[in-house]
Amino acid sequence: MSGDFSRSLWRDNPFLIYLVGLCPALAVSTRLVNALLLGAAMLFALLGTGIVGGALERFLPPRWHLPVRLLVASALVTACDRFLSVFAPALHAGLGIYLPLLAVNCLLLGSAGRGGRPFGETALEALGMGAAFTVGLTLLALLRELLGAGTITLFPMGSFRGVLRIPGLAGQPARLLAAAPGALLALGYLSALGRWARPGRKGS
């Protein structure tokens, strides 16, 4: 069972290998902190949707599976969105519309119809997918922010204001990487790297 976890984390990483759930990811991956936050929200939503949706699916006919998933996912994502807007308004503002948009993310809806399995298996799969999404998104955001802005933005902690400026890069960063084409460019290279390093790749 732990094999499932590592499998979705690396070999079948939905983000880096299958390029699923990209729309919010490409938009927010300009800052590292945004990526971590969106990844955490995704992990939470995946886990909740997997468990609640999976439990409900036992009692419902198949044609109800997708709408119920959608309802559960949007309820959880909205709760997450409201929670952040109250307790971390600055971070919430950084994510904008892309946090509520997670409700219709294909990663969440893709698990529809996979209910009725043991609780542990569902939870582990959701955790693996969420972690995989977070890892991929974090790598992408790190690459884009480092080269595109010359900074690394983390949470403000104490006297640390949350932004590391990389000397030499922060003055004249390659802004294209922080812009939309840069997201696709960086993702392309990360995906290629992921596929190249993928266990079980043909010829390795």
Add this chain to the structure above:
Amino acid sequence: MTAPGSPAPAPHLHAGTTTRGLMLSVAACLLPAGTWGVLVLGPRALAVLAVAVGAGLLTELLIAGLAWKSFTLADGSALLTGLLAGFTLPVSVPLFIPAVAAAFAVAVVKMTFGGLGRNWMNPALGGRLFVTFSWPALLAAGALPGPASGGGWVRVPPWQPDGSLLGGSGTLGAVSTLLLVLGSVYLLARRIVAWEIPLTFAAGYALTVWALAGLPAGGGLFRGDVPAALASGGFALAAFYMATDPVTSPQGRAGRLAFGAGCGLLSFLLRAYGGRPEGPFLAVALMNMFVPLLNRLGSPMAGKG
């Protein structure tokens, strides 16, 4: 591409052209304009050119050597890419800009897609656009040294308002449109580049400029300044040296004519309404994306696939 030792079908004729020959011919045709540009603009231009060429060659050497365990420097393609990238950059930029432009051109635009012949965008163009959008302030910097401000070994009294035929300023490529075109005459005569593309590129650009360029300034129809538009070095580089890249331009005559016309029209739109001096470069890059489609144009198989 045939495997070594496999019999090729007759007739066994060879035009004697090689990749290396073509690349070096194009590079040689850039030499007059480049030499004159260095003389006019001064040592800084030479530095930009040298850094661009050096970075292009080094990137090619490293990537081909490390990833493919092969040596591809001798095909001259990286040399030409570096030269072209250096030609298009303002000489006032910090020297890391030409290095990044040439390295991006070779590594990302060409090698990522499988090397020479497999890239879909002209490498030098891709490198130039990457630095344009990454460091817009540095590239748009108005402090462009020209013949008026000195810096070069030769002073040219400009007899055109913008002096672009022999004494332009800013980028190496903009110093002398005249010498750029003269160089390309050899390429056209030897049929190293396809004449259809520069022809319709220039025609499309001139027509749209003539008909419409007066409009943004409020001058009305058919008032555009065609000579100034055609004399720009950016246009000449794009039309004669970048759009005609055999790898990233269409194969058939109809496709080439349409490709050039599209480049011309887009150049005008991007220059007049996009406010970008890089208009022709962007236009060629956009049209590069249509090449697979344009390759079907006029072919007997068109519409039957």
